Amino acid sequence: AQKITQTQPGMFVQEKEAVTLDCTYDTSDQSYGLFWYKQPSSGEMIFLIYQGSYDEQNATEGRYSLNFQKARKSANLVISASQLGDSAMYFCAMTYNAGGTSYGKLTFGQGTILTVHP
């Protein structure tokens, strides 16, 4: 079974500063995929970034980067130059991979509420 743990119920950051949202995972699978999603107050789930377990480089997507430490089973999200619009709930999730492709259900963490102050 897969498990995702997000230990920060809430985080605060000043606008234009960087912030790290923590995510640790547990799985017996050798091949898996890790995701981060953003859920603003409107409720939709917005895909941010993906990391495959065999990817050697940390994933980056614009202001988002994923700090992947496989031995520690952590997949922290780093948001650089925070903006007011980044205020939202953030979910870490994982799934199985096979042949480099993610498939199957997503297992989510409990989420972290990020508040960006002006």
Added chain:
Amino acid sequence: DSGVTQTPKHLITATGQRVTLRCSPRSGDLSVYWYQQSLDQGLQFLIQYYNGEERAKGNILERFSAQQFPDLHSELNLSSLELGDSALYFCASSAWTGNGYTFGSGTRLTVV
């Protein structure tokens, strides 16, 4: 628009009633997943369909059922509704290959 369409967006119904939530996946995606998001349980996987067949089941109650039709749209049926079924229900779709899971905007169900 994510490409995954969920209807209705909001639903208010009474305890004991039955409702149907509908999901049209992104064009070309064969897999449909249903998730329930509630304050106490977080985001929980309910069920997955792939090309019309049930592929995986999660924490789905016996009062709930789903199906995927030949045109690949899916419906989640919730019956004998209880107050605790009030939640945001998401549908997501994915292609067989690739790492893209696309979520719909969700159906917010309120049971009164």
